[in-house]
Amino acid sequence: MSNNGYILLVDDEPAFRELAGGWLTQQGFKVKTVGSIHEAIEAKKVQGAPDLVLLDLSLPPYFDPQKTLLAMPEFDGSPVIIITGHAERELSLQAISQGAWDFIAKPIDPDMLAVVVRRALAKTRLEREVERLQQSAPQQGAESYLGISPSAQRIRALIERIAPTDVRVLVTGPSGTGKEVISKALHDLSARKKSPFISVHCGAIPAELLESELFGHVKGAFTGAEKDKQGLLKLADGGTLFLDEIGEMPAPMQVKLLRVLQEGSFYPVGGRQLETIDVRVISATNADLTKLVEQGTFREDLYYRIKGVAIETQGLNERLEDVPTLLQSFLMALEAKQGKRLQLSNEALQWFRQCSWPGNVRELKNTLESVAAISVAGQITLAEIELLNFAGDQSFQSPVADEHAINEPTLDRTLEEQVQALEVTLIRSALEKTEQNKTQAAKLLGLSRQGLIKKIERYQLGEGSI
Numbered sequence: 001m002s003n004n005g006y007i008l009l010v011d012d013e014p015a016f017r018e019l020a021g022g023w024l025t026q027q028g029f030k031v032k033t034v035g036s037i038h039e040a041i042e043a044k045k046v047q048g049a050p051d052l053v054l055l056d057l058s059l060p061p062y063f064d065p066q067k068t069l070l071a072m073p074e075f076d077g078s079p080v081i082i083i084t085g086h087a088e089r090e091l092s093l094q095a096i097s098q099g100a101w102d103f104i105a106k107p108i109d110p111d112m113l114a115v116v117v118r119r120a121l122a123k124t125r126l127e128r129e130v131e132r133l134q135q136s137a138p139q140q141g142a143e144s145y146l147g148i149s150p151s152a153q154r155i156r157a158l159i160e161r162i163a164p165t166d167v168r169v170l171v172t173g174p175s176g177t178g179k180e181v182i183s184k185a186l187h188d189l190s191a192r193k194k195s196p197f198i199s200v201h202c203g204a205i206p207a208e209l210l211e212s213e214l215f216g217h218v219k220g221a222f223t224g225a226e227k228d229k230q231g232l233l234k235l236a237d238g239g240t241l242f243l244d245e246i247g248e249m250p251a252p253m254q255v256k257l258l259r260v261l262q263e264g265s266f267y268p269v270g271g272r273q274l275e276t277i278d279v280r281v282i283s284a285t286n287a288d289l290t291k292l293v294e295q296g297t298f299r300e301d302l303y304y305r306i307k308g309v310a311i312e313t314q315g316l317n318e319r320l321e322d323v324p325t326l327l328q329s330f331l332m333a334l335e336a337k338q339g340k341r342l343q344l345s346n347e348a349l350q351w352f353r354q355c356s357w358p359g360n361v362r363e364l365k366n367t368l369e370s371v372a373a374i375s376v377a378g379q380i381t382l383a384e385i386e387l388l389n390f391a392g393d394q395s396f397q398s399p400v401a402d403e404h405a406i407n408e409p410t411l412d413r414t415l416e417e418q419v420q421a422l423e424v425t426l427i428r429s430a431l432e433k434t435e436q437n438k439t440q441a442a443k444l445l446g447l448s449r450q451g452l453i454k455k456i457e458r459y460q461l462g463e464g465s466i
């Protein structure tokens with residue numbers, strides 16, 4: 001088989017198929033020839049999307065070019081070159097306006113055919129490369145906070161709404177649920193995006209160091225201060241200061257921070273010169289700050305200073321519908337990093353979906369990275385999960401594989417699992433009935449084509465893996 005590209009040649013004239021097909025094969029292409037649109041759709045189903053389609057417009061059973069043109073969306077993603085007779089120039093132009101890449105007239109000059117084919121294949125390669133790069137590029141802005149759940153959607157809407165303002169933001173929620181992702185997105189979408197985003201982990205820096213880390217110090221301020229040093233506040237000037245785990249900030253620092261937030265100025269440790277800064281403060285915590293205020297370990301006045309707009313993230317087990325989207329995105333990032341294709345089996349996907357993830361998205365991501373690291377030929381299956389003992393004692397039952405639930409509703413499984421199983425069965429049967437025609441299947445199901453495609457992706461009904 002050749003690596004030069006896979007061409008699907010659709011023409012009802014056997015002699016032409018043989019000649020053109022043979023010649024293209026000689027040129028090093030992999031060629032499949034068929035005599036009708038139905039055969040072409042079947043070939044695509046069996047052999048996957050071609051890199052290029054050469055399409056005659058007068059094809060059985062209708063021999064009506066307009067009807068053939070209607071089938072063009074079937075080849076979405078592959079460039080189509082129309083093969084025409086001399087009299088069909090208008091039609092060819094119409095085909096191009098409907099998305100065909102080029103046309104070539106019969107009788108065909110073999111050298112011309114080679115040029116047109118190579119150009120189209122180069123286009124496919126480029127487009128696929130661009131798509132790959134776009135998918136592997138880190139997301140920026142609100143889209144970097146992934147998820148399809150109502151909670152994730154609401155958070156993205158909030159990010160977009162408040163990012164351009166200078167309002168202070170307090171992000172709360174369990175550990176590993178993307179509080180830093182949100183804070184970075186707020187910065188990236190603000191007018192401060194070209195200035196620094198400085199992250200301070202308030203609990204990780206020892207109390208005695210925190211002041212000089214934040215405010216900086218002058219030479220000789222304390223033993224070991226051999227020269228002036230700028231603090232993180234000054235480094236964040238013009239940008240965003242992200243105070244992570246603010247609930248862990250020691251009490252004496254809370255007073256000093258409050259003053260900075262009120263006055264926008266501070267003295268470096270040991271210094272006499274007042275520094276003025278312009279920063280947007282975003283804070284995050286997985287603690288309940290109101291409780292800490294009640295207990296007297298967090299200052300109430302500081303709480304109201306940093307609160308501004310509050311954004312609350314949910315634990316992953318409250319929005320398991322986000323798991324496939326997160327996995328897909330993490331897989332793509334891993335693929336880009338490792339430069340190889342990774343595939344997650346349906347069973348593995350279901351296992352990921354049904355775990356409870358106490359460490360939330362961070363744990364999900366780390367688990368995926370571990371199983372991907374030991375996968376054989378990029379295939380991530382239950383075997384890898386079991387080998388690393390992630391499966392533990394969890395009993396595993398795939399709602400997608402088990403269609404029994406539809407016939408026998410049961411209270412042993414969640415409503416969501418049973419509804420999913422029902423959706424899967426209906427989608428499968430609609431696709432079977434329409435010979436995998438997504439447009440018609442969507443009509444049967446009362447969905448938009450896009451809506452159906454989303455569900456097919458979500459349930460991994462395409463090629464059995466993502």
Ligand SMILES: Nc1ncnc2c1ncn2[C@@H]1O[C@H](COP(=O)(O)OP(=O)(O)OP(=O)(O)O)[C@@H](O)[C@H]1O
Nearest residue numbers: 144145146174175176177178179180181286361362
């Ligand atoms: N919704 C999300 N979309 C994309 N990535 C996410 C999302 N939630 C979490 N992550 C990823 O999970 C990991 C942990 O996220 P992050 O550090 O933002 O969580 P956190 O809530 O700030 O955690 P902590 O409270 O422990 O500091 C990161 O690798 C981050 O990219």
